[in-house]
Amino acid sequence: MPKTQYVGEINRGWDVAKYLLGHEREMISGGGAGGDMVSIGGAFAKAFGKNAAGELDDPILRAEMAAFDVDVFAYRAMGERFMDMWKTGRAHPASSNMMKYVGTELNKRRHELVMSGGGSEALEWDSEETKGGARARGWLRTKANSIEGGTSEVMLNVIAKRILDLPGA
DSSP: OOGGGOOSSTTOHHHHHHHHHHHHHHHHHTTTTTTTOOOGGGGGTTOSSBOTTSSBSOHHHHHHHHHHHHHHHHHHHHHHHHHHHHHTTOOOTTHHHHHHHHHHHHHHHHHHHHHHHHGGGGGOOSOTTTTTTHHHHHHHHHHHHTTTTSOHHHHHHHIIIIISOOTTO
């Protein structure tokens, strides 16, 4: 292979691969600034199961939505901090693993809440009313999202080893 076709140094391909994986993980996580990770209330704008006060009937689901929103705000703050650290060259090389892990786990949680709020209608797959099962398809897609770019378990191992410096990790 001609030297012009090499990327990086010869025999240092894993360094290039890790660099590219970091960018892939950052993209999967939502770009480091929370991506489209917003308040869960929007997912329930047309909501199902509202009481006379206009609230969701299920108080446990309301509490889970509030807890989710708090976690989203923390995730977005973490993303902003990482972006600032990247700009100044102080970011840990494995920080994209944290963003990917938290981002995909929050995305799974978000879709679980949407499915819970939608009841059996959320599982419907074919009708025009549910846009061809958009909720169910989105929920299923989150499972792949937590695998691509490295599974959540791999992300946790990298975080334990490289960021937390845990022995035996």
